[in-house]
Amino acid sequence: MAEDILELYPDSGRRHALHGLYLEQSLAHADDAGRPFIYSNFIASLDGRIALPGANRDTHQVPPAIANARDWRLFQELAAQADLLITSARYFRQAASQEAQAELPLGSSPEFADLRDWRVARDLSPQPDIAIFSASLDIPQSALDYYRERKLFLVTGAAADPAKLAQLTADSDLKVITCGPQAAVDATHLREQLAGLGYRRIYAIAGPSVLHTLAAGGALDRLYHTTAHCLLGGTEFDTFIWGNELQPAVNLPLQAMYLDPLAPDGAGQTLAIYGS
Numbered sequence: 001m002a003e004d005i006l007e008l009y010p011d012s013g014r015r016h017a018l019h020g021l022y023l024e025q026s027l028a029h030a031d032d033a034g035r036p037f038i039y040s041n042f043i044a045s046l047d048g049r050i051a052l053p054g055a056n057r058d059t060h061q062v063p064p065a066i067a068n069a070r071d072w073r074l075f076q077e078l079a080a081q082a083d084l085l086i087t088s089a090r091y092f093r094q095a096a097s098q099e100a101q102a103e104l105p106l107g108s109s110p111e112f113a114d115l116r117d118w119r120v121a122r123d124l125s126p127q128p129d130i131a132i133f134s135a136s137l138d139i140p141q142s143a144l145d146y147y148r149e150r151k152l153f154l155v156t157g158a159a160a161d162p163a164k165l166a167q168l169t170a171d172s173d174l175k176v177i178t179c180g181p182q183a184a185v186d187a188t189h190l191r192e193q194l195a196g197l198g199y200r201r202i203y204a205i206a207g208p209s210v211l212h213t214l215a216a217g218g219a220l221d222r223l224y225h226t227t228a229h230c231l232l233g234g235t236e237f238d239t240f241i242w243g244n245e246l247q248p249a250v251n252l253p254l255q256a257m258y259l260d261p262l263a264p265d266g267a268g269q270t271l272a273i274y275g276s
């Protein structure tokens with residue numbers, strides 16, 4: 001396999017193949033510490049956009065100018081190491097209306113067969129379980145059915161609507177994790193709650209509000225951040241974190257950085273790893 005990824009930090013000049021790049025980033029220390037390791041991943045443009053309005057303007061989507069198969073491969077490699085995914089109710093609402101951009105990882109297509117085998121070889125469950133953040137509890141049952149082979153959790157606050165909660169849990173296999181007194185999740189104790197359920201490698205693949213909730217609650221250890229070297233502009237966009245100013249700021253020192261010159265075509269992208 002061609003070694004077309006150039007390491008910029010810490011060993012400037014080393015070359016790597018794309019396949020395996022993030023699988024090599026062993027998350028084993030999560031097991032050593034006995035404490036869940038929580039990580040997330042975003043692709044953004046140079047001007048910081050992660051999503052722009054989609055065709056029908058009601059929902060935002062990752063812009064095709066930055067979405068690319070090489071970054072998607074790394075996204076899947078990170079999922080291959082996870083025992084739990086954190087996603088949002090928004091994903092399931094979009095899935096129910098056929099607007100979701102992809103199935104939740106691991107992808108079922110042949111190109112990710114090696115990653116599915118990688119899990120089996122390590123005695124991991126075939127697919128990571130799923131935790132869904134929601135305050136509204138507006139989660140279509142039909143979209144959950146696709147994932148019935150996995151354990152599904154609803155993460156919500158104590159003030160979420162009790163009637164909706166009763167209905168949702170009666171109609172599905174969702175187990176409820178209650179975090180904080182409001183309807184919105186306060187993630188301050190999320191790490192211990194997920195540890196108590198036996199989870200050790202937790203991959204947050206939701207969007208900007210969930211990332212803010214995790215960062216504000218001290219529940220973010222590492223951020224994988226791809227910057228596609230292009231400008232998108234636009235006035236209605238998402239950036240990768242959204243919420244009140246974080247005070248103090250959450251420090252995420254650089255762990256590694258790579259240059260992928262091959263995608264997006266004609267632009268290239270830097271692959272950075274921040275945190276611990």
Ligand SMILES: NC(=O)c1ccc[n+]([C@@H]2O[C@H](COP(=O)([O-])OP(=O)(O)OC[C@H]3O[C@@H](n4cnc5c(N)ncnc54)[C@H](OP(=O)(O)O)[C@@H]3O)[C@@H](O)[C@H]2O)c1
Nearest residue numbers: 042043050051060088089134135136184185207208209210
């Ligand atoms: N470029 C990238 O790498 C990347 C990565 C991820 C997402 N995106 C894009 O970013 C856009 C926004 O994503 P998103 O809407 O999933 O992101 P989000 O803003 O993180 O999540 C939205 C939903 O998550 C739930 N939520 C968030 N914080 C919560 C909290 N503290 N407590 C309870 N529920 C909470 C809410 O559900 P309820 O409304 O049910 O309460 C909310 O509607 C999408 O277009 C997506 O495609 C891009």
